[in-house]
Amino acid sequence: MSLRSAVWLLFLVARPLSAVLALSSPTTIFTLPGPAQPASWFENLAVRPNGLILATRGDAPEIWQINPVTGQGSLLVSVEGAFNLTGIAQVIPIDETVDEIYVFGSSHIPAPLEVEPGSAKVWTLRFPSNLTTTTNTAGSPTVSLLAALPSAGFINGIAPWDAGRVLLSDTDAEAIYLMNVAGTTNPTSPPGTYSTPLTGLAGINGIQTTALTITSKTQGLEPGSDERVGGGGVGRRRKTTTGWRYIYRANHLSQTLSRIPVDSSDATPLEPGSPPPEEVLATEQAIDDFAVVVEDDQEGGGRAYIAGMYDNEVVEVVFGTEVPGVKRVIADNVSGTGTGLVTAVVFGRRPEDAGLLYATVGQGGGSASIVVLDPNE
Ligand SMILES: *[C@@H]1O[C@H](CO)[C@@H](O)[C@H](O)[C@H]1NC(C)=O
Numbered sequence: 594m595s596l597r598s599a600v601w602l603l604f605l606v607a608r609p610l611s612a613v614l615a616l617s618s619p620t621t622i623f624t625l626p627g628p629a630q631p632a633s634w635f636e637n638l639a640v641r642p643n644g645l646i647l648a649t650r651g652d653a654p655e656i657w658q659i660n661p662v663t664g665q666g667s668l669l670v671s672v673e674g675a676f677n678l679t680g681i682a683q684v685i686p687i688d689e690t691v692d693e694i695y696v697f698g699s700s701h702i703p704a705p706l707e708v709e710p711g712s713a714k715v716w717t718l719r720f721p722s723n724l725t726t727t728t729n730t731a732g733s734p735t736v737s738l739l740a741a742l743p744s745a746g747f748i749n750g751i752a753p754w755d756a757g758r759v760l761l762s763d764t765d766a767e768a769i770y771l772m773n774v775a776g777t778t779n780p781t782s783p784p785g786t787y788s789t790p791l792t793g794l795a796g797i798n799g800i801q802t803t804a805l806t807i808t809s810k811t812q813g814l815e816p817g818s819d820e821r822v823g824g825g826g827v828g829r830r831r832k833t834t835t836g837w838r839y840i841y842r843a844n845h846l847s848q849t850l851s852r853i854p855v856d857s858s859d860a861t862p863l864e865p866g867s868p869p870p871e872e873v874l875a876t877e878q879a880i881d882d883f884a885v886v887v888e889d890d891q892e893g894g895g896r897a898y899i900a901g902m903y904d905n906e907v908v909e910v911v912f913g914t915e916v917p918g919v920k921r922v923i924a925d926n927v928s929g930t931g932t933g934l935v936t937a938v939v940f941g942r943r944p945e946d947a948g949l950l951y952a953t954v955g956q957g958g959g960s961a962s963i964v965v966l967d968p969n970e
Pocket residue numbers: 651652653654675676677701702703704705706
């Protein structure tokens with residue numbers, strides 16, 4: 594069976610709801626060309642509204658664009674002035690007409706676990722708004738330096754926050770920054786400037802957010818309708834900045850996933866303190882980046898899909914129910930080579946793949962690849 598028909602089968606085969614869930618069979622849809630040694634690796638990915646995948650390379654200053662339907666991928670941009678790329682996320686547009694903008698990070702990582710001090714930068718990748726339809730995938734996006742961050746340590750995860758702003762996690766500084774990207778209404782906040790709403794976050798790695806409809810802090814911590822915003826790499830066009838919401842965050846040192854309730858406007862903790870009080874959702878879990886789906890219930894319940902790093906697995910965690918923290922390995926041997934590094938998982942954004950997860954895999958004795966898997970298989 595060709596790769597392509599395998600992918601279509603994933604889309605088309607209906608599964609009985611009552612069936613006992615088995616391991617998903619990860620299907621590799623794209624592998625980087627080039628020598629397998631030294632092994633290449635993708636650090637992160639984002640899915641565009643038109644369904645194409647953007648993947649950042651950790652071993653080169655490159656973003657690749659991959660079509661998950663055809664399995665074709667090509668070098669989209671090579672970033673001059675960067676060495677190794679890190680997180681990537683789409684910026685929530687400030688209105689319907691603006692360009693499709695992504696923020697990604699870079700650092701100089703000469704060797705694994707060795708980051709050159711002062712080398713962190715964040716960049717924008719911008720597709721002109723007339724190139725964002727599902728049929729028109731041509732045209733060159735532009736890359737610009739948004740900010741050089743010599744005092745930052747290692748910009749790792751990136752998540753959309755609200756229209757025109759993103760969150761950045763700094764693994765070395767154990768902090769989260771809230772950065773202005775474009776067109777925010779506050780004239781005192783030019784692009785590239787940021788605040789540091791959260792500190793004391795040891796082991797911080799991947800971060801995601803969700804938006805809550807609760808409009809007042811005084812309503813306490815009872816979540817209302819909690820929409821998926823971060824899980825797909827980007828979310829709704831949401832301009833409201835009142836109330837509170839959660840920041841979900843990985844801690845790769847303590848191997849936990851947790852969430853912190855913060856103010857929706859400035860991302861500062863609802864309860865004072867550094868480190869801020871966190872609700873632990875999963876423990877004993879090798880964790881890099883992850884996707885979050887939050888149910889529309891009163892318990893703040895949902896599921897997270899975790900890239901299990903060198904465990905070469907994707908793990909589902911259920912939280913907010915009577916039996917929180919239930920974990921299930923939904924796919925193992927994700928690399929297909931026995932060993933590998935799973936760095937990020939993101940949901941598709943087309944009707945055909947909205948329930949499927951795309952994962953970035955590398956360092957598995959082969960070239961970096963993009964894998965698709967069905968969490969409900
Ligand atoms: C970082 O990128 C450079 C090329 O820009 C590459 O030589 C180096 O191996 C990369 N580091 C890692 C850890 O992959």
